[in-house]
Amino acid sequence: MAVHHDSLPEPEQPDELFVAFANTLQFERGAPVEHLPTVDDLLAWLHERGLISSRGRASEAGKLRRDDREAKRRLTRFRHLRDVLHQVARQVSAGERPDPALLRELNHILRHGLHYHQLRLGRDGNRYEVAQVGDRLDQARATIAASLAHFLAEDAPDRLRVCDNPTCRWLFVDRSPTGRRRWCDMRTCGNQAKVARFRARARAEAASRSDTSV
Numbered sequence: 001m002a003v004h005h006d007s008l009p010e011p012e013q014p015d016e017l018f019v020a021f022a023n024t025l026q027f028e029r030g031a032p033v034e035h036l037p038t039v040d041d042l043l044a045w046l047h048e049r050g051l052i053s054s055r056g057r058a059s060e061a062g063k064l065r066r067d068d069r070e071a072k073r074r075l076t077r078f079r080h081l082r083d084v085l086h087q088v089a090r091q092v093s094a095g096e097r098p099d100p101a102l103l104r105e106l107n108h109i110l111r112h113g114l115h116y117h118q119l120r121l122g123r124d125g126n127r128y129e130v131a132q133v134g135d136r137l138d139q140a141r142a143t144i145a146a147s148l149a150h151f152l153a154e155d156a157p158d159r160l161r162v163c164d165n166p167t168c169r170w171l172f173v174d175r176s177p178t179g180r181r182r183w184c185d186m187r188t189c190g191n192q193a194k195v196a197r198f199r200a201r202a203r204a205e206a207a208s209r210s211d212t213s214v
Helices: 017-022 039-048 054-066 068-093 100-112 136-154 186-213
Strands: 025-028 031-034 116-121 128-133 160-162 171-173
Touching: 017 068, 017 136, 017 171, 025 068, 039 054, 039 068, 054 068, 054 136, 068 100, 068 136, 068 160, 068 171, 100 136
Parallel strands: none
Antiparallel strands: 025 031, 116 128, 160 171
């Protein structure tokens, strides 16, 4: 009896950073579900992933709560990055090379994450400290973009997938031995696909029987 590897449970794999961020926009039955609707949600996600410190999170939250226009601009920039991640993933998953325009966008985001370290006296005026100088949120955004850049350059781009369930579209990296996974999770999207195929066959057989009985 042949063993279908796609039906075997997959070992848990840590998400690539860019995959985790791309999937903050989820699709349920084809409808988008936004998991980062506010700046506070974005800052919490960045903090959980170690992309911004507790002090940095508090500082950015204070500034952005006072400036609604800047808060919206920041959200828009992160969502633009997320759109780029999804577009690159769709093209790579289809066996294509990413569009050069998308790579230019990715490099533009990476450039905005440039920072440097500076030696300066601490607040007490007695000790020196080394501080990282640069925009915290641009650095976080560039780190996410760099995760995709390093994956494409150093990992196995042909293993990047978009879930075959058209109502899901979850991104994942196929780490299975065969490299033939089609769904983000066999127990959910895989089973839904099997049920859909079974119902389609049943309808076709019923229609065929109806035609022959006429």
